[in-house]
Amino acid sequence: MAPNERATVNDSTARFGSPLLERVGVRPTGGTYLFGEPILTNKFTQEIRSSNQGSVAEWLAVVFYTHERTKLTQSIDRTGNAPNVTVFSGSSISSYAEKGAFADLTYHATEKFDGQGGIRYAAKGQYYRVLSVVDTPVQGVFGPGEDHLFTSKEDAIIWLLTPTYLYTHDLMPHLRGASGYRADGPNSNTPGVAPSFRSDTVMNYEAGIMGKLLAKASVF
Structure with a gap:
């Protein structure tokens, strides 16, 4: 699948100019601060299905795979009368991949009794990386640079x-x-x-009666 890209560049002098220039010991004298934020996403998904509808049994089988990668880049560049410099640059990169299969079977044992069963298996992997580089004089505004990696890998x-x-x-x-x-x-x-995030599971059991009353005018 073709990548999906979106990029924006805004004049953020009013927001960043004064505190940044004060940090580096320079008063605002016409310098411009440009805030860029391009986002690039690549995604691929594929699914294969097979099914059959018979008088005794009906079934559906599916295998699937998906992979998505997104990169968000942010930067603040100082231009104009002040010396040109990138005072902040950062990126967030995330990747998600999942593969699996599932199947459903409905068996008509008699004219009155049906049984339906299904099972699904999936395995996924995910990571998220945060990387930033901050010019030393403005670390009091944005904090120091960082490089952190967060991961997850599970199946169920x-x-x-x-x-x-x-x-x-x-x-x-x-x-x-x-x-x-x-x-x-x-x-x-x-x-x-x-861990900040954990998976969880649930079991659900139901028993009931469905029917119609008053010449099918009421359903319960």
Whole structure:
């Protein structure tokens, strides 16, 4: 897929000029501060499906892969009467990749009893890097430069099982069991630092009756 790029450059002298020039010991005398913020995103996604609809069984099988990379660059450049210099430059680079497969099967055991089952497997990897370079005289404004890497790598399996029984055309008891999963996010690689983001899981069980009353005018 072709990259998606967006770039902006703004005159931010009113916002950055006075405090920055005061930090370096120069009063504002016409210098211009340009704030640039280009963003570049590349994304690729591919999915392959196969399915079958029969009188006894219906199934669907899917494999997929996706990869996305985004880079945000920020810079503040001083131009004009003051000496030209990049007083701040920084970038945030993130990458996300996921691959997996899932399948669903519905089996019509009899005219009244159906069973549906599904399973999904996915593995994902993610990283996020923050890198900045700050001119020494203005570190009091932006702080010192930094270079931090945050990563995450996980895989998970979730499932679904739903048997249903058509007691009559207006009454159908059913059961449902399913698991769920929410992925974590990038965490610091610093030894001794607890993860900021953790994955979590959930189990869900249901039992109920669906039906129609009053000549199908009411549904429950």
